[in-house]
Amino acid sequence: MALLNPSRFAAAVALAAAAVIGAIWYLRPSGRPFAVERTADTNILLVTIDTLRADALSSYGGPAQTPNLDRLAAHGARFTFAHAHTVVTLPSHTSILSGLLPYEHGIRDNSGFRVKAGTPTLATRLKPLGFATGAFVGGFPVTKRFGLTPGFDVYDDQMPETRGAIEISMPERRADLVVSRANDWIGRQNGKFFAWVHVYDAHSPYRPPDEFASRYAQQPYYGEVAFVDRALGPLFDRLAALSRPTLVIVTADHGESLGEHGELTHGMFAYEATLRVPLIVAKITKDTKAPKGLVIDSPVRHVDLVPTVLDAIGAPPDAALTGVSLVPVVNGGDRADRPSYFEAMTYNLVRGWAPLRGVLQGRDKYIDLPLPELYDLSRDATEQANIVGVRRDRVQVLTNLLRGYNTAPPNRPGQESAETAARLRSLGYVGGSAPSKAAYTEADDPKHLVQIDNDLHKATELTQNGRRDDAIAVLQSVVARRPDTADAYLSLAYAYWESGEPQPAIAVLEKGLSAGAPDRDIRIRLGLYLAESHTDARRAIALLEGMSSEDVEALNGLGVAYGDAGRSADAVKTFTRVLALDPTNGLALQNLSALALQQALATKDSATRAAKLQEAESYAHKALDADPALPDAYTTLGVALSTAGRKADAIDAWKRAVDLDASQFNALYDLWFELFAAGRRDEAILYGRRFVATAPPAFFAPDITRVRATLPPER
16 A cells, blocks of 8 residues: 655645635544434524525535535534525514414515614514524525514625616625624624524626636526535535534525426416425534434424424423424424415505416415416426316315405505595596405416516616617517506616606606506605606605604605605604614615715805714714715715815716716716816816716706816817
8 A cells, every 4th residue: 555645735725724624523423313413502503695595505306515514414404395485575474483474574575664662573582592693695685684583693795886766686795795894793602592594696687706616607597606615615614613503404495497387487486486495404513423313394484483483492482483393303203294374565566467376385385366277286386287277176175265365365564544545636646556356367376477477687787788779679578568566667768867868757756646547656756856857846745744653665755755845854853763763774764875965065154064064074984884885975065075175085086976876977077176176177078078978868958068168179
């Protein structure tokens, strides 16, 4: 036998150690099966991977290479038939954290809802039991403004604000940054803790880092999943170095359709591609003898997770919870059936389509729609054969089961009072958030409206790619076919507004209200456009005053409308209310900065002016601390600095604004002006030409004329 070269052997050992340091719990199976040990002295880690199909992970037979999650599953319990109760982020996470069904906690969509004060969650339950509590989230739909913060000592959610009326994707933070923040916090804990780590990368659009983009060039979604797995590795390694064991639960809020059943992403249907989720329960410890993993096929649900954690730490069960602990399933092989309720309400709330509800019992799945569906998942896992017409007996059983849940119409977001509704009617508006239809027809069934959804996705991409006229044509076609589609009006209005055509944008939104489209988002956008275009602050206020006092977006819009109407005190009060709900809301801080600046420019008293300029600067910096990529805050900061005589600093702020957003036309104009005044003629000409070429005449016609007169002819 050849002798090993000692130096080469040492190098190999070093490389291996670098790869698995802290992860020794993975390496030496003990032969004993995994079991959940009931003990109060354990850490709890909940990892939620947004938009993760169960069949994406390699441990589930999927194409994404996920070695860290695979190792976790190999020494824990991997559930093959776990289901969410809804197919969008905020409602699903609220169910995961509260143990409540969507109609119990009241969150039915991502927009317009906020978790009710006093709703028990894992954080509020574990904090009094001596756990430090920290949340580290990667996606906008679960930021502070949505009300999941109670009980958490730390709620780390710093990420950009939304931009404009439409987005291809919501703002997010990469998984490696989220994990880094979580690891820093875990490293500072001396006692037991509960940590929730939420990663968002697998959400559309699928843009994995370069290494994974090249490896999964034909399947970028799976590249995102593989990247998430690598990002989670350091988190598991950190736990393996702790003296106290950690119970780890990994799941997803929902999956992703990837074109199945005609759905490109998620939210419209509740087929298995989006409703079935991965679920892994494991323990990470310094013990070098890891248990043998289990594969469990019993039906389990998101509402079972809170009872499972309570059982695992020896806390008293809560009889008010629908779910049951999975500890007996893991430890004792309990194979009892657990019927499950599910829903998809987003398109009912934002488009007026039929609400989707259903139940799972055993492997039978019933979907209650105008065109009902029944699937035997044991034989038809991809739901290709609707057997509702041949299994009428089973349909009746499952219909009766569904009736045992609350199938009342969901509350509409931004539901107005009768007084507010009357005021809107007096202004000529028809409220679209009236009670839902008494009956939905086959024309309202999402299965008949898939092309509408695909066209809306197409229009968004066309808009983002600068093909405005093509996007407008697609959106006009959608409105003609389905006049109650609120997001079509929003996208149309956005296309006009961004092109510098405020009046057509306003007219489109008013048409949407008159057509009876679900009105929460339309009212907010119309109120903003009326105020920002200085068209009619009174109408803007009337639209927004009656909306929910906990709707952060509506409140931000109302504050802008108050400011445009000269009601500064009301505006400050409204933005302060936003910050009470969401302390790191960059838009509210930016709006307070703009108000203080407006007041500074309006006063002749030098002391008041100086104080207000300082206030404007302070709020702008706070806005940028909350969202370093907020261009409006840099623009406002520049004006405050310039007015205070700090011209060089102002120029730097405006340059940062236009680097972040080429449509910061006020910053472009101010750069032209101040650079000329400073004798920096070449730079002034550069920014002046950009302003003249891009600023919309509807807003800037006199300024464009003024700047153009100073520019030399282009060669």
